[in-house]
Amino acid sequence: MDLEDKLLMMPGPVPVAPRILRAMSKPMINHRSMEFSKIYDDCRKSLKKIFNTNNDIFVISGSGTAAMEAAIGCTLGKNDSIVAVENGKFGERFKIIASRYGKVIPAEFEWGESIDLDLVEDKLSEGAKAIAMVHNETSTGILNPAEDIGKLAKKYDALFIMDGVTSIGGDEVMVDKWGVDIAVVGSQKCIGAPPGLSMISVSEKAFDLMEGVDSVPYYSDLKAYKKSADKELTQTPYTPAIPLFYGLQESLNIIMEEGMDARINRHRTFAMAVRKAMESMDIEMFPSLNEYSGYSNTVSAMKAPESINGNDLKREMLERGIIIAGGQAHLSGKIFRIGNMGNINANSLLTTLQSLETVLHKHGHITDFGAGIEAASDVLDKVL
Template identity: 35%
Template structure:
């Protein structure tokens, strides 16, 4: 299924905890452990800020803290969430230059860079576009933008923890994620890391803010706390989920996701169905979009009757795509069960059409 993803029993049990004050030493210890471990997942030396919000809140917070009205940004649009980021920036008065790509294709870095000028303040890239099942080559974007004035802003909400990201090595300036995807925890928390280049932009941002003020958040982070009351029980969950992630090993998780997705893609094609991805090289290892023009609701309904839950398509692909998540707590056996039931659904559909 797709986010919120399935939550392991261990993670659920970790939330069965007495209530504690978010100003207590016990809370601070959990906060410090979570942010320290998240730095390993982000692959960064930069501090990780904790926000009580969805991933969308983190997206907005980066705009509020690193930019000002009138700033020019470039957004490669490959799906709903990259378009959402462009719309959000426009609401705050940023001058957005969209670079449009056919849904199902990854963003071509060379084409995007043609729109980047000396006036460009940022390039907003979705790491893993979960509306289309495609990921972008963030490392290539980092190389292209390294010696420019523009910040590389990366939305890795459905990527981090399931798809490799190397913030420092890839020259990412702002990276964000949330708790309910590959971190296999309940929704409610978002996490943001900024490079020193991005922090320098924070100092000159003219947007008013309080709840999402990174300068205030940074001060509270020094004592392993947050400005306001955080989603404490979600933090307990993320703490346990991170323990599970490191027990398995990040590299092993990346390999498991790739292997699961490879088997998934092979099985889908064996049924005669098509992928939305135009180039399987960039097919997401955490989520697969299956292209079934006009029949997505049929597949979602029939799979649900077989206790297999998949996600619907997102506009403008609502009727034409269903999405299969492999992020988080998903095993080879889960993929096998899905493919078995999918074959049965396709068989019945073919019989009804004949």
């Protein structure tokens, strides 16, 4: 099957709209020119609306992990401690990055389990300089309580660093209201652009705490990004990935045209349609929720049924032209994940569920076709 005939339904990268691809084919320009400055300014203006922040925003030529490292490396000295909340693969990544720059106070939970806020508060009370958490844990499909963590960070005067890589641009994120000092997002998720850029918002408090940090990353030094962004011609400190900036600008234009309220509603509706389809096919959702957490609105993680290993399910979906995701690390083979990020439409979602029904029927998990499609359609029909 030709690559162009495959349907990308994983939690990033996501399908890229043709108008974004066309924008990326524009001629190369000088990255120290007025032309690039206008593009960068336009992107930052739109991103502030998407982040819901008045803080500085910068764009780094590097994936979301680059922004995660910038957030940690620029604020954490070797003698500073940080609470790293982990209940999935990307929370673990925050912990690993933080261990290279300072002292980690781990707040660890089983992957897919909800966060215990009392335990997190106990960790913060030890005097940590900062706390890092993933808002939407893509690896397990759980939405973590960012607003509640923000309140705890404020109570203990700790810097709040949040991975919003798979929530910003697709779900409600209120950076200023929630007290998020540094928030990061990747271009290839809900933003709907190609991989390779990350966007980061930085508060004044965060910049103040950068003073005196003994060893910071060179390429992702946020003070250097601020210095360059504050010039008369807005620029990045190092050569940017110009075609990706073209694509980012166009993807942000698409978001502004749709409107964030409508975009959030679309993501939430699609996620609900997936969950209702799973319920109708007797497929159990993977995350274990409490009163503070929720199911992700941009990716759904399900337990693989007894009749088929999650990796085999992923492979058989690929044979039918549908690219979904499996479990990571120790969850490999145990779960499967379906993304509904970016510019996914209802037809793509229904096609994915139809193929999933075919695979599940083949392995005897369901005896009849149509229940999943009907359940999802009932949800979609209310908003389409």
